[in-house]
Structure formats: structure tokens, C-alpha cells
Amino acid sequence: MGSYTTGPGGDGYNEALLHKTILVGDSGVGKTSLLVQFDQGKFIPGSFSATVGIGFTNKVVAVDGVKVKLQIWDTAGQERFRSVTHAYYRDAQALLLLYDITSKMSFDNIRAWLTEIHEYAQKDVVIMLLGNKADVSSERAVRTEDGASLAREYGVPFMETSAKTGMNVELAFLAIAKELKQRAMQPLDEPRFQIHDYIESQKKKSSCCVFS
């Protein structure tokens, strides 16, 4: 885990170290689309072109007046690239694990992904489960409560997202950035930041994020 320097940055924020975050999940669940939506605020519809290998995007998020730099690695979901991506798990401070709410198989594979994560990633890595493509409600194959229940079982935060509409995309990355910043900077005698509570309170604030 990186520690922060305290000198003021040129833009009024304190300088911060880079936090490595990795997007993982089956091929086609929307990892690249989620990153493009977060980075550029757009969704590129059309034919699906699978990621080959791995690449990253740097993104700076402002958390309570502190710059948190996320280096977000987009991995290829296809099985044949798995050994390449394992090598990147070790240095990751956060992992966003995606399934597609219209694909039961991508959801069923989440347990296998979590086994891999526990095998290759650091013990204290921040994990968040995301059910993506929440905009495609007519083809839903995984109930919201099943996603929430699996997340509870593994003790990880959960939300549904849409890389298409942008629903909860910023919230997911912001929650990760907050958690990483708090872990690095929070004095020991202060109450710990609760990522679950933060996500639930933010979901309630926004009518876009309430599932009924």
C-alpha cells in the first residue's frame, strides 16, 4: 500500500501516489466499456472486439481535497490470456470484478474468479463486485438480490452498473478511491471508512441507483 506525500500540489491538492486497480471478469461483461465510460464519459456501441492482453489508463479522482491517482488495468477476459493477467494481480490494490446481468454463466463464474483472486492477489486487496449491463433489463438473467447475496457471502461491496448509461460507474471508482485513500492516510484513532455504508448511502441519494 502506498503512502502519501503531504506537500501541496500545484492545483491546491496534495500529491498522491498511484493506486493500481484491475478490472477482471469473463470476456464480454463490459470491462473495457466501463473504463471508457469512466475515463471519457461515453459508450461506444457496436460490435464487440475482445481485449487482447492488458492495458492501462491513469485517472485522477479528487477525494476530500486529495488527489487519488488510479492506474486502471483493463484485462482480457478470455481464458487464453489468464496466465498473463495473473501476473498483474500481485501489485493490485483494488480489483473490480464484473459479471453481466444478462449472462448467468458470467455470474456463475464469479466464484472461480474469486478463487483466482485469493490465490494471486494481495490478502488486503479491495474487491468490489459489479453486475454490469443493468440497462438491459429485458434480458436480465441474474437477479439483483443474487448479486447482493453472493457479495455478502464473500464480504465484498456490490452494485449494479451500466457502462452504457453511466449508472453507478463513477460511484464504483470513487468508492474504491475513497477506500484506498482512507487506508493510506487515515489516522489509526479515527473510525475506519466503511465502503459498504458509503455505497449504500450514495445509492440512496441518487434516484438512478435505486432498484425496485
Ligand SMILES: Nc1nc2c(ncn2[C@@H]2O[C@H](COP(=O)(O)OP(=O)(O)OP(=O)(O)O)[C@@H](O)[C@H]2O)c(=O)[nH]1
Ligand atoms: N447494453 C450494454 N452493453 C454493454 C455494456 N457494457 C458493455 N456492453 C457491450 O458488451 C460488449 C462487450 O463489452 P466489452 O467492454 O468489450 O467487454 P470486455 O469485458 O472488455 O471483454 P474482453 O475484452 O473480451 O474481456 C460490447 O458490445 C459492449 O458494447 C452495458 O453496460 N450495457
